[in-house]
Every structure is written in structure tokens, then in C-alpha cells.
Amino acid sequence: MLSRRTFSSTLLLPALAVGVTQTHAATVGQAAPDFSALDALGKSHKLSDFKGKHVVLEWTNPGCPFVVKHYGGNMQALQKEFTAKGVVWLSVNSTNKDASDYLAPAKLMAWTVEKKAGASAVLMDESGKIGQLYSARTTPHMYIINPQGVLVYAGAIDSVPSARVDDIKTATNYVRQGLNETLGGKPISVASTRAYGCSVKYKDA
Amino acid sequence: MTVPMNSRYLKNALFFIAACALFQGASAQINFNKKPAASTVITTDQVRAELMAFAPEGVQPGKPVWVGLQIAHQPKWHTYWKNSGDSGLPTVLEWQLPAGITAGDIAWPTPKKIPIGTLANYGYENTVLLPVPLTVARNFNGEQLDIKLKAAWLVCEKECIPQEGDFTLSIPSKSSTALQSQAFQAAFDAAPKPLAAGTSQIEVSGKAIKVVLSGLPASLTGKELAFFPETGSVIEPAAQWTQSWQGSVWTAQIPLSGQRTESPAVMPVVVAFDKISYRIEAPVKGEWPKVAVAAQLPPAIEAALKSNASSGATPIQAPAASLTLWAALLGALIGGIILNLMPCVFPVLAIKMVSFVKVKDQRTRVAAGLAYTAGVTLSFLALGALLLALRAAGEQLGWGFQLQSPAVVAALAVLFTLIGLNLAGLFEFGNFLPSRVASLQAKNPTVDSFLSGVLATAIASPCTAPFMGASLGLAVGLPAVQALAVFAAIGLGMALPYLAASAIPAVANMLPRPGAWMVTFRQLMAFPMFATVVWLVWVLGQQSGIDGAGALLGLLVLMALSIWALTLKGRVRSVIATLSIAASAFFIWATGPNIIKTQESQAASSTLPSNWQPWEPGRVEQIMSGGQSVFVDFTAAWCVTCQYNKKTTLSNALVLADFEAKKVTLLRADWTRRDPAVTAALAQLGRSGVPVYVIYKPGRAPVVLSEILSVEDVRAELAKL
Numbered sequence: 001m002l003s004r005r006t007f008s009s010t011l012l013l014p015a016l017a018v019g020v021t022q023t024h025a026a027t028v029g030q031a032a033p034d035f036s037a038l039d040a041l042g043k044s045h046k047l048s049d050f051k052g053k054h055v056v057l058e059w060t061n062p063g064c065p066f067v068v069k070h071y072g073g074n075m076q077a078l079q080k081e082f083t084a085k086g087v088v089w090l091s092v093n094s095t096n097k098d099a100s101d102y103l104a105p106a107k108l109m110a111w112t113v114e115k116k117a118g119a120s121a122v123l124m125d126e127s128g129k130i131g132q133l134y135s136a137r138t139t140p141h142m143y144i145i146n147p148q149g150v151l152v153y154a155g156a157i158d159s160v161p162s163a164r165v166d167d168i169k170t171a172t173n174y175v176r177q178g179l180n181e182t183l184g185g186k187p188i189s190v191a192s193t194r195a196y197g198c199s200v201k202y203k204d205a
Numbered sequence: 206m207t208v209p210m211n212s213r214y215l216k217n218a219l220f221f222i223a224a225c226a227l228f229q230g231a232s233a234q235i236n237f238n239k240k241p242a243a244s245t246v247i248t249t250d251q252v253r254a255e256l257m258a259f260a261p262e263g264v265q266p267g268k269p270v271w272v273g274l275q276i277a278h279q280p281k282w283h284t285y286w287k288n289s290g291d292s293g294l295p296t297v298l299e300w301q302l303p304a305g306i307t308a309g310d311i312a313w314p315t316p317k318k319i320p321i322g323t324l325a326n327y328g329y330e331n332t333v334l335l336p337v338p339l340t341v342a343r344n345f346n347g348e349q350l351d352i353k354l355k356a357a358w359l360v361c362e363k364e365c366i367p368q369e370g371d372f373t374l375s376i377p378s379k380s381s382t383a384l385q386s387q388a389f390q391a392a393f394d395a396a397p398k399p400l401a402a403g404t405s406q407i408e409v410s411g412k413a414i415k416v417v418l419s420g421l422p423a424s425l426t427g428k429e430l431a432f433f434p435e436t437g438s439v440i441e442p443a444a445q446w447t448q449s450w451q452g453s454v455w456t457a458q459i460p461l462s463g464q465r466t467e468s469p470a471v472m473p474v475v476v477a478f479d480k481i482s483y484r485i486e487a488p489v490k491g492e493w494p495k496v497a498v499a500a501q502l503p504p505a506i507e508a509a510l511k512s513n514a515s516s517g518a519t520p521i522q523a524p525a526a527s528l529t530l531w532a533a534l535l536g537a538l539i540g541g542i543i544l545n546l547m548p549c550v551f552p553v554l555a556i557k558m559v560s561f562v563k564v565k566d567q568r569t570r571v572a573a574g575l576a577y578t579a580g581v582t583l584s585f586l587a588l589g590a591l592l593l594a595l596r597a598a599g600e601q602l603g604w605g606f607q608l609q610s611p612a613v614v615a616a617l618a619v620l621f622t623l624i625g626l627n628l629a630g631l632f633e634f635g636n637f638l639p640s641r642v643a644s645l646q647a648k649n650p651t652v653d654s655f656l657s658g659v660l661a662t663a664i665a666s667p668c669t670a671p672f673m674g675a676s677l678g679l680a681v682g683l684p685a686v687q688a689l690a691v692f693a694a695i696g697l698g699m700a701l702p703y704l705a706a707s708a709i710p711a712v713a714n715m716l717p718r719p720g721a722w723m724v725t726f727r728q729l730m731a732f733p734m735f736a737t738v739v740w741l742v743w744v745l746g747q748q749s750g751i752d753g754a755g756a757l758l759g760l761l762v763l764m765a766l767s768i769w770a771l772t773l774k775g776r777v778r779s780v781i782a783t784l785s786i787a788a789s790a791f792f793i794w795a796t797g798p799n800i801i802k803t804q805e806s807q808a809a810s811s812t813l814p815s816n817w818q819p820w821e822p823g824r825v826e827q828i829m830s831g832g833q834s835v836f837v838d839f840t841a842a843w844c845v846t847c848q849y850n851k852k853t854t855l856s857n858a859l860v861l862a863d864f865e866a867k868k869v870t871l872l873r874a875d876w877t878r879r880d881p882a883v884t885a886a887l888a889q890l891g892r893s894g895v896p897v898y899v900i901y902k903p904g905r906a907p908v909v910l911s912e913i914l915s916v917e918d919v920r921a922e923l924a925k926l
Contacts, residue, residue, distance in 0.1 A: 027463050029495075049684055065367050096322075101364060128323070135463050137291040137324055148889065154464050161294055163359065163367030185906050192466045194438040198365040199292040202322035 026134040026143070028192045032151040035130045037092070039121040040105040040112065045090065048149070054087045054182060056175065057143040058119065059136040059200060061093055062111045063101025065163045066197035067139050071115050074168050075140070075157075079118030082179050091119040094131030096203035102126075128202040138197035142175050146182055153178040155193030162196075247370040251360040252284070253277040256352065256372035257334065259389040264306075264350045264378040266341045271389055272308070273336035274298055274356050274372070276329070283328040284358045286316035288437040290326035294359040294367075296335060301353035305345030309338040314395035315475055315482040316433060318442070321363065325443035327433055334392040351375050397475045397484035407472050409461075409491035414440065416457040418476065418485055426453055428478045435473040435484075438466040461494070468493035530687055534694045541698020550665045552628060552730030553657075554703065567710065573654040574707025580658020582696035588662070589692030593685055608843040609879045611748045612801045615757055618741040620664065622761045623768075625734030628727050631765070632772045658700065665699060740843075747842035747877045749800055756796035763789040816861070820874035822882045829903045834869045834926050839887060839897040842877040847896040850914040857916050863923040869900070902926055 026033055032055075036046040047055065058075070060067050067075075079089050091112075095102045103111060105124055112122050125131055134143060134154075144153035158171035178188045246255045255275045262268040274296070276284055285293040300308040313335065316327040357369035376382040400420055408415040416432070427450050434440055441462045448457040455476070473486045545554050608614055626632060706712045738761070746754035767789055770782035817838075818824075825835050838855065840847040854860060864871060876883045876895050890897055890909060898910040900922055908922055 046684075051684065063364060065365060099363065132323065150889075155466065162357065163294075164357075164369075192464060194466050195292075196294060197292060198361065199321045199324050199326070199363075201363060202324070204322055 026151050026154065028151050028154050030151060031149055032143070032145040033133050035133060037123040037125055037130060038105075039123050040109040042105070043121070045121050045123060047090075047145070050088045050145075051149050052147050054082075054147060054179065055145040056082065056087055056089045056179070057134065057136075057145070058089065058091045059094060059131065059139050059141040060091045060122075061095045061101060061139040061198065061201065062103060062108070062115075063095075063099075064139045064198035069163050069165055070140060070157060070168070071117070072165050072168075074173075076116055076118050078157075078173070078176060081176070083118055083120060085179075085183060087179060087183075089119045091117070091122045092125050092130055092136070093122065094125040094128045094136060095201045096128060097126050098203075099201040101201070126203070128200070131200050131202060136195075136200050138195045139200055140197055141195040141200070144175065144178050144182065144188070152182055152188050153191055154195075155190075156195045159193075161194075245372055245374050247372065249360075249366075249368055251279050251282045251362075251366060252358070252368070254356065254358070254370065254372075256354050256356075256374045257385040257388060258350075258352065258374055258376045258382050259336075259385055260350075260376060260382040261386065263380055263382075264339075264341055264345070264347075264376065266343050266345065268341070270339040270341055270350075271336050272300075272339060272352055272354075272374075273334045273389065273392065274354065275332065275334040275385075275388060276358065277332040278330055278360065281330075281362045282360050283319055283326070283330045283362075284333070284360050286327040286329070286433070287311070287313050288327055288433070288435050289359075290318075290328075290437075290442040291324035292321070293326045293328060293361060293365070296356065296358040298335065298337060299355040300337070301355070302339070303345070303347055303351060305342035305347075306350065307340045307342075309340065311335045311337055312392070312396045314392055315397050315477045318431060318433075320443060323443060326361075327442065333395075334388050336389055336392045336396075345378075347378055349375050349377050394480070395482075397477070397482035400483045400485045402486055402488060405485050405487045407474075407487045407489045409489060409493050412494070413458055413460050414489075416455075416459060416474065416487065418455045418474075418487070419453065420485075421453065421455055421476070421483060422481075423453065425455075425476075425478050425481065425483075426450060430455060430457075430476040430478050432457055432459065433475040433477070435475065436467050436469050438462060438464070439469070439472070465493075530690075533691050537691045537694035538698040538701075541695040542701055544665050544695070544699045545702055547665065550661060550699070552733050553624065553661060553664060555726075555730065570707045572651050574704045576651040576654035577658040577661075577707075578697065578700035578704045580655040581662050581700040582658075582693050584659045584662035585692045585696030585699075586689055589689050593688055608744065608841075609748075609877070611745055611753060614741050614745045614748065614843070615760075615800045617664075618738050618745065618757055618761065619764065621734050621738045621741065622764065624664070625731045625738065626765055626768060628734060629731035630724075630728055632768050661699070662696065744843040744877070745800065749802060752796075752799045753802070756792075756799045759796065760789065760792055760800070763792055816864075817871045817873045820872040820883070820886075822886070824872060825901050828870045828872075829901055832903055834867060834903070835872060835901040836864065836869050837872045837874055837897075837899045837901070839874045839876060839883065839890075839892075839895045839899075841875065841895045844876075844895045850896060850898075850912075854914045854916050854919060860916055860919050860923075863920055867923050867926045869923070869926070900926070 032047065034046065034048045036044060038044055062068070062071075083089050093103070093108060108122060108124070112119070123130070130136075134141075136143075140157050142153070142155060142157050143151060146152045153174065155174060157175055158168065158173045160167040160171035174190055174193055177190065181188050245257075246253065248254075253276075255277075257273050257275055259271040259273075260268070264270055276296070278284065285295050287295050289295050296311075298308075298311060302308060314329070314333055316329055319326045319328050319330070352372075352374045354372040354374075355369065356372060357367070359365055359367050403420045405418045405420065408417065430448060432446070432448075439462060441460050444460040446457060446459040448455065450456075469489060471486050471488050473484060475482055475484045477483075544550055742754050742757055745757055763785060767782065767785040770778060770785050773781060820837055820839075825837065828835050838847075838851070840851065842848070863869075874880075874883050874886065876887075887894070887897060890899065896912045896914070898912070898914055898919075899907050900910065901907045910918055910922060
């Protein structure tokens with residue numbers, strides 16, 4: 001009896017530890033929760049592997065008009081501008097497999113190539129685990145993680161919540177502003193904004 | 206887009222692409238389904254939108270004049286309320302009205318909560334009218350009122366489609382426009398009724414808000430209400446929440462959003478039951494939890510580290526963040542070699558090295574050397590893995606964590622006393638090698654060498670922390686494999702001299718021949734051991750207080766007595782040994798807790814010299830906001846370098862005078878005991894160990910100084926202030 005109880009409690013301990021790390025949702029100013037995921041090419045990536053570098057997380061879904069708005073060139077320009085400066089850019093697709101606009105890895109990759117996107121990797125998150133971990137609500141929803149692994153920005157891509165391409169010109173791009181500030185050693189002046197876009201199409205809980 | 210889509214979606218997508226193309230053109234006008242550029246009704250696949258007006262008494266000053274956009278949704282499609290919830294966008298109405306007519310805000314009808322997967326939105330399904338009141342100025346005398354509206358709405362089912370359109374409508378000024386009175390009346394009824402705040406309020410407590418609403422009509426009492434905050438990004442719309450009634454007072458406990466962006470002083474909220482709804486502007490009581498505080502610090506400090514690296518302000522060791530892996534590995538290797546010269550390691554190693562010269566057989570010697578190397582390297586790996594595992598489990602630890610536990614310090618003091626007594630000749634383990642605890646040596650010299658390596662690591666550990674800050678600071682931030690490589694490099698470095706002596710006959714030949722001098726040398730080496738014990742007792746004194754240090758000294762004496770008794774012979778041995786061991790056991794039972802317990806009081810800060818203040822989280826920012834510069838000394842009692850710097854550079858009269866002249870506030874962060882706040886502050890500096898010296902000046906990135914702190918460095922930095 002006793003040995004069985006000891007056995008089950010040792011089983012329980014690591015399970016508890018995993019649970020704790022998973023419920024720690026992302027908060028600006030705190031350590032960004034670690035995750036690992038396969039990209040659309042099947043390669044595995046782990047957030048903590050990028051420690052020492054700035055990392056951008058971009059929630060995406062090609063079927064969303066707000067994503068389409070920014071993939072008219074705005075998002076690609078942003079990706080290329082900052083990956084050239086050593087920033088790691090991870091696009092994350094948390095759309096569940098049953099959603100009408102779910103794209104299988106190969107199709108998503110084809111879209112990425114067609115759009116000439118400049119992300120370092122496009123991660124598949126059909127289970128929605130990473131999205132939930134970061135409380136990603138919309139596509140796009142943007143996050144910046146500093147080289148110390150601290151989440152320093154979470155929110156919208158820019159200051160004008162609309163699906164109009166024309167608004168990009170007049171909007172303040174919070175991601176560009178934040179990255180320039182943190183790369184320049186300044187604190188991020190707007191560290192938290194309300195993301196706008198389509199809902200992330202999570203698997204039903 | 207080569208995407209499999211159902212036909213409706215395809216149509217939507219095509220519509221959107223066309224819309225985008227048109228938006229990018231010069232004209233902002235778009236045609237919906239070949240309708241005229243502007244009309245009162247626009248129909249898409251998802252909605253029918255109509256511009257409506259309601260002026261029962263004509264368009265006259267002081268009379269009610271309303272306009273509005275009615276949106277009739279296809280089944281399952283919805284548009285959004287003023288706070289759209291987790292996603293979505295509120296419908297936007299831009300009016301173009303003749304002079305003398307001004308439009309007010311939308312009188313939003315009460316929405317419904319629309320769950321989407323694990324998220325939730327606030328919006329409208331079926332048919333909704335968004336009414337807007339118009340104010341007519343006295344000088345308005347048009348025959349008719351021409352209304353132009355540019356509306357933009359986001360319509361979603363699961364997918365979302367942004368749509369917009371231009372509407373026009375003209376109504377006569379002098380006669381009644383009441384064709385749509387029913388639709389408007391329904392919209393007015395659906396809007397929440399304003400209720401005075403009275404004693405209603407919202408209390409912020411931790412990660413939730415407690416909404417307390419009073420003055421709700423009796424008809425609602427006891428009913429389960431829906432809750433809609435007009436301020437977005439405050440609560441978690443999809444989260445579970447609770448509500449209760451205490452008499453006529455309604456109370457709800459609602460979790461805050463982890464990514465809250467607003468901290469309003471007044472929150473307008475709407476509560477609803479069936480078709481009855483009320484709107485209350487509730488004042489917020491209590492402090493909102495800070496949004497993104499820590500985000501301010503790391504980038505600034507990172508810049509400091511960068512500027513430090515480029516200005517060469519750290520001649521001894523580059524700052525952790527700018528160390529590359531190879532530099533860290535090299536540093537670790539050299540650091541490991543230097544460890545051999547530390548007072549805690551040198552005696553054991555020296556004797557060990559001299560002893561094995563006796564072994565004539567080259568192969569046995571090399572085997573012993575390799576086994577020793579394996580013992581040291583694996584022990585370092587184990588220590589490193591333990592640290593990483595504890596950190597992964599959420600412990601706020603940095604390098605030197607071993608010495609933050611009084612029990613470990615006490616155990617090390619016991620170990621060093623044992624080795625010291627052994628070296629001094631009070632007793633023998635069988636031979637003079639301290640690792641020959643068991644008879645393993647005789648049976649298996651390789652195992653013995655391996656264990657010697659383990660022991661060497663154990664006794665080296667008090668010295669690694671103070672002397673290897675930067676390498677190890679970087680190491681714990683690296684991916685696990687690379688971090689462990691750094692730890693292995695230290696081990697390898699430490700074992701290297703011994704390995705060289707065992708493998709290269711020339712090195713072995715350079716060592717002096719064994720002889721009678723070895724006994725003298727061995728006894729001499731007992732003293733560095735005892736010196737280490739003195740230091741450990743002092744460290745323990747910082748942690749456990751004078752009672753703990755005293756108890757430890759008493760224990761060490763009793764232990765020496767017991768060991769001496771065991772070396773005696775005959776009945777005297779039995780008697781004295783039994784008595785002394787019993788006394789030791791009793792003493793441990795009686796005073797052990799004193800040694801192990803961590804002193805609660807901030808003894809360290811109370812004994813700070815007058816010009817130093819204790820560091821605490823937020824203190825630096827607080828002082829800097831007053832325009833003053835700050836110098837922070839991250840230190841620990843067990844850190845030798847820290848103590849050295851404190852007694853030399855930081856006590857230097859010139860340095861102190863400079864601090865005074867520049868009005869620099871001196872803060873001391875003590876890491877002798879475990880302190881998560883200090884660990885976090887160190888982590889932000891890219892360090893995991895002490896010492897760290899930082900100068901903060903308002904409006905400038907902080908500067909991290911070298912851990913081998915020289916008077917010139919400090920004065921040069923102060924001169925820049």
C-alpha cells in the first residue's frame with residue numbers, strides 16, 4: 001500500500017510542475033513563457049533557444065482580412081527590416097484544423113513564399129497551446145521578447161484598428177517603434193496595447 | 206490564394222480583394238453589388254445596412270432628431286458593440302452634416318456576449334439599430350436635411366469581413382419623419398438606462414475586480430445579470446466569473462485581463478437581465494496592478510552593457526551579455542585552472558599531486574589523472590544541472606546558491622575542519638589523502654582518484670561563486686546544453702594541471718621528489734584550511750547570527766575532540782570517544798536549529814555604514830526620479846571578491862569623496878541569504894552572481910562596472926556623471 005502511494009505521488013510531482021509552467025500566462029514585464037513548436041517545414045523551434053536575441057511573435061492566419069491588410073507589404077517590410085538587425089521573427093498560426101480557413105503546413109508555407117514573407121519561421125499551433133499561453137486573441141497579435149527573455153510588448157501591430165490598407169500610412173506602428181526603442185537601449189514607451197483583428201480560431205475548449 | 210474555400214467564403218474574399226484594390230486607389234468610394242455609390246441601403250452577403258432617420262416633430266431646434274444605421278445580419282453573423290471584447294472592431298459612423306447640425310455619440314443598445322472558442326466578444330446578431338442624436342442649431346433653416354454617412358463595420362461569423370459604405374438620406378425639415386419610429390423605439394428600449402453611481406463602485410483587488418452595484422431596481426433583485434464593461438482590455442471577457450446579491454446590492458468578482466492596457470478611474474458598465482439593462486459609471490477604488498513595470502529596466506541595462514563593452518570599461522571580464530559562448534568557455538577553462546590556487550583547493554591538490562609522483566607506472570598514473578578529471582568534470586556538471594533544474598522549477602537562484610543555505614555553509618565548515626585536522630596530523634584516514642575515507646583506494650585506485658575529484662569540487666565550490674561571476678552569469682541564461690558546457694569547462698580547467706602532471710612525464714619530473722619535507726608541507730597546508738573555516742563561520746554568522754556561528758564553533762570543537770578520542774587506544778578510547786560523541790550528538794540536537802535557521806531580521810542592513818542604504822526593489826527608480834545618481838553594490842558575505850572590494854575600493858577616501866561630491870546615493874543589495882528580488886535584479890543585469898556594481902544616472906543608461914573594482918575605474922565613471 002505504502003509503496004504504491006509513494007509511487008503515485010512521485011508520478012504526480014512532475015505532472016504538477018508541468019501544469020504550473022503552462023498556466024503561467026504571458027504578462028508584459030515578466031519572463032515570456034517558453035514553448036517549442038514545429039514550423040511549417042517540420043523543423044522544431046524552442047523559444048529559449050533564442051535567448052540573447054530579440055524575438056517577435058506574430059499571430060497570423062492568412063484567411064483573416066486584417067492579416068491580409070498588413071500582408072499587402074507592411075508586414076513583410078517590418079519582418080525584413082528587423083530580421084536584418086538580428087531580430088528573430090516567429091509567425092504563429094493557432095488556427096484549429098476544423099476552421100474553414102485552416103491551412104495545412106505545406107499550404108501555409110506556400111502562402112508564406114507567395115507573400116514573400118520575411119519571418120524566421122512560421123510555427124504551427126493547431127492545438128492553440130502557444131496562443132493560449134500568450135493570451136493571443138486576434139490575428140495579427142504582436143509580441144516582443146527582449147534578449148533576457150522578458151516580454152516587453154504585447155498588443156496591436158499599429159495604432160489604427162481597421163481593416164483599411166490606407167490607414168497603415170497614418171498609423172503609428174507599435175512594433176517598429178518598440179523594436180527601435182528596445183534595440184536602441186531605450187525602454188519601450190508603449191508596451192501594452194489592445195490588439196485588433198479577427199479572433200484567433202482556437203480549438204473549442 | 207490557393208486556399209480551399211467554400212463558395213460563400215470565396216465570394217467574401219473576392220469582395221475583400223476588390224475592396225482593397227479600390228481603397229488603394231484615389232477614390233474612397235466603393236460600390237457594393239453594383240448599387241449606386243451612395244444610397245440609403247447597402248446589402249452584402251452578410252448584412253443589409255440601412256441609414257434611417259426619426260424626426261417626429263421635424264428638424265427643429267430643441268426637438269428630438271435621430272439618425273441611425275440599422276444592420277440586419279444574416280444568421281450567425283454579428284457586428285460589434287463599443288467594446289468589442291477579445292477581438293473585433295466597433296462599428297464606426299462618420300457623419301457629414303450641413304452647418305448647424307451636429308451629431309452626438311451612438312446610443313449603443315445593450316449587446317450580447319458572443320463566445321468564440323476560448324474567447325468572447327460583445328456584439329449584435331439579428332437586427333440592430335445604432336441611433337445617433339442630432340442637435341439642431343437655432344440658425345438652421347434648411348428646407349430639408351441632407352445626411353451623409355460613411356460607415357465601416359466588421360462583420361464576423363467565425364471568419365471576419367470588414368465592410369464599409371457611403372449612405373445618403375434627405376428628410377424634410379418642416380414635416381414629421383416617423384416612418385421608422387418602431388425601429389427607433391426598439392433601439393431606445395434596448396439601450397441601457399442610466400443609473401446614478403450612488404454607492405456603486407469597483408474595487409481592484411489583486412488580479413480581479415469586485416463590482417459592487419447598488420440602486421438597481423427591485424425587479425432585478427436576485428436575478429442573474431449579464432455584465433458588459435464599456436472599457437475594453439480590462440477584464441477577461443471569456444473568463445469564469447461569479448456574482449451574488451446581498452439584499453438589493455449586486456456584487457460580481459471578475460478576473461482582470463493578463464494583458465490589461467487600461468487603468469481607468471471610472472468604469473462605465475452595463476448590466477442586463479433579459480431586455481432590461483442599466484448603465485452605471487462606477488468609480489474605481491484601489492490601485493490597478495502596475496502594467497509592464499519591469500519592461501522599463503532590461504533594455505536600458507542592456508544598453509549599459511553594450512556601451513560598457515564598446516568603451517572597454519570592464520578590462521578584467523567583459524559583461525555577461527556581450528560574452529560569446531567561446532569566450533565564456535575559455536573564461537571558464539582559465540577560471541577552473543585558477544581555482545587550483547584558491548586557499549580552499551590548493552592544499553588538497555598540492556598534496557595529491559605530490560603524492561602520485563610516487564607512482565612509477567605511467568599507465569596507472571594517467572588512469573588516475575583521467576579518473577580525477579572525470580570526477581571533477583562530472584561533479585561540476587551535476588552541480589550545474591542541479592542549478593538549472595532548480596531554476597527551471599521556478600526557484601529564484603543564481604550561482605553561489607549553494608552558499609545561501611546555512612546548512613551547506615555549516616557542512617562545508619565541518620568538512621574543511623576535518624581536512625585541516627587531517628593535514629595537521631591529528632588523525633589519519635589510513636593514509637594522509639583526505640579522500641581515502643574508505644578502503645576503496647587500496648582496492649581501486651581509479652575509483653579513489655574519481656572520488657578525489659568529487660571532493661575537490663565540493664571544497665572548490667565556495668571559491669567558484671566569488672571568482673567566476675560573469676561566465677556563470679552567462680551560463681545560466683544559455684540553453685541547457687551550452688550552460689552545461691560552461692560548467693564542464695570549469696571542471697576541465699580545474700583538473701587540467703593534475704591531468705597534465707599525470708600524463709606528461711616532463712611535468713611530473715619537475716615536481717620535487719617526495720621526502721620528509723612533505724610532512725612539514727602538509728602540516729603547513731592545514732592553516733589555509735582553517736582560514737577557510739574562519740571565513741565560513743563568518744558567513745554563517747551573517748546568515749544565522751552570532752548564536753549560529755557560536756554553535757557551529759562549539760560543534761567543531763566537539764567534533765575535533767571525538768576524532769582525537771578515536772585515535773586513542775584501549776579503555777581510555779572507549780570512554781572518551783563515547784562521551785565526546787554523545788556530547789556532540791546532544792550538542793547538535795540542542796543547537797543545530799540555531800545554525801540552520803536563517804536570521805529573520807535584516808541584520809545586514811542595520812549594520813550598514815551610515816553612508817550606505819539598503820537596496821530594495823524600486824528604490825533606484827525612486828531616487829533617480831529625484832534627479833540623483835545611484836551606485837548599487839550587489840554583494841554577499843560569502844563572496845570574497847565582494848568583501849575585498851568593499852574593504853579596498855569602496856572604502857577608499859578618494860572614491861568616497863567623489864561619491865559625496867557627485868551626490869551619489871549608495872545602495873547595498875545583500876545576497877548573503879536567498880532573496881528573489883535581488884536575484885531578479887541581477888538577472889536583469891544579465892548576471893546570476895555577485896559582485897555586480899552599477900551606476901545609475903537619470904536620463905542615461907546605467908553603467909555596469911568591472912567586478913574587480915579598481916579605484917581608477919570607479920573615479921573615471923564618477924567623473925562622467
